[in-house]
Amino acid sequence: MLPKKIIVCNTIHPFMTGGSELFTNKLVEELNRAGHNAILVTMPFILKFNKESLEKTCKPWIDLNLSKLADVVIPLRFPTWLVNHPNKVVYLNHQLRIAYDLYDKPYGPKHSEIAFEASKYVAKMDRSLANAKKIFAVSKNVQSRLKQYSGIESELLYHSLPNEELHYPGTYGDYILSVGRLVPMKRVDLLIKAMALTKTPVRCMIVGEGADRPRLEKLIEDLNVKNKVELTGWVLPERLIDLYAHSLCSFYAPVDEDYGLVTLESFKSAKPVITTQDAGGVLEFVKHDINGWVFPEDAEMFARAMDTLYLNRELACTMGKAGLESVEHINWKNCIKRLEEYF
Structure with a gap:
């Protein structure tokens, strides 16, 4: 294939970095590695959930004409697919969930006339x-x-990790690893509650920052588990890879996750994953009793599983290897090759 000029389009939340941002940067890197000339175009996404705010957020993308600047554009998130270009290959990270599955739910906006009009506007824009x-x-x-x-129909295309080639299976240590933003939807409090119920010396390391940290710190103090729970904040990528490699397993129980890089990072490190029955994209990979466990939102069940792995490292190894085998086909080479078929 002849090299293409490619513009990847995404929104940014100022001073916030998560799986979506890491995926975006890696996608651009891998497109360039494949011989293309790829760049990233972003605009801030600062939103109040009302129609007026949404119109202001969408207008710059509607007015942006990239037709003469690139052979292909790859929009990733709302509202980047409103950009003007005849050859749009959307790689959908997620839609604006507060207008859909999170609307009038515990983690989304409450129903009101203003919120309802906002959700209708999002749906209208998404028809594009x-x-x-x-x-x-x-x-x-x-x-x-x-x-x-x-x-609207789409094709499934799993992408790989920001540091795909660096993950490795290490030892099976004495800690459960949790990685991600500290927000209620990630349910890190469930892990802390489970740690208070464990009967072995198993401990946990919680990597990440977020608005939920003060509440989690209070919970740790209230449950008297300071000796078993460590909030590390964000760590350097090299350190995170080592933490995965030498963990006992990963705890990852978000509410209806889009994809969930933590699952892939754990499996690429040959570590099992413990999750919940409503974890969304995580369940596309975690199979109960094979490469991890899938439980109801029950701290006692999580605690028993953690104790089991602490006492049986051989089981942790067997499950972790099963996880590794299940994701060996997911890599950037295959991902880029499939995208290129539509350039």
């Missing part, structure tokens, strides 16, 4: 997705939501 040359979705969960709420 049907004009894309091709739509890929990062997970079955994202794919399913797009079909359910917008009536």
Whole structure:
């Protein structure tokens, strides 16, 4: 294939970095590694959930005409697919969930006339997705939501990790690893509650920062588990890879996650994952009693599982290897090759 000029389009939340941002930067890097000339175009996404705010957020993308600047544009998140270009290959990270599955739910806006009008506007803007040359979705969960709420088909295309080549299986240590933003939807409090119920010396390391940290710190103090729970904040990528490699397993129980890089990072490190029955994209990989455990939101069940792994490192190893085998086919080479078929 001849090299293409490619513009990847994404929004940014100022001073916030998560899986989506890491994926975006790595996608641009891998497109360039494949011989293309790829750049990233971003705009801040600062939103109050009302129609007026949404119109102001969408207008710059509607007015942005990249037709003469690139052969292909790859929009990733709302509202980047409103950009003007005849060859849009959408790689859907997720839609604006507060307008759909999170609307009038505990983690989204409460129903009101203002919120309802906002959600209708988002749905209207998302209809433009049907004009894309091709739509890929990062997970079955994202794919399913797009079909359910917008009536639009897409193709599943798993992407790999920001540091795909660096993950390695290490030892099976004495700690459970939790990685991610400290926000209620990640349910880190469930891990802390479980640690208070464990009967072995198993401990946990919680990597990440976020608005939920003060509440989690208070919970740690209230449950008297300071000796078993460590909040590390964010750590350097090299340190994180080592933490994965030498953990006992990963705790990852978000609410209806889009994809969940933590699952992939754990499995690429040959570590099992403990999650919940409503974890969304995580469940596309974690199989109960095979490469991890899938439980109800029950701290006692999580505690028993953690104790079991602490007392049986051989089981942790067997499950971890099963996880590694299940994701060996997911790599950037395959991902970019499939995208290129629509350039």
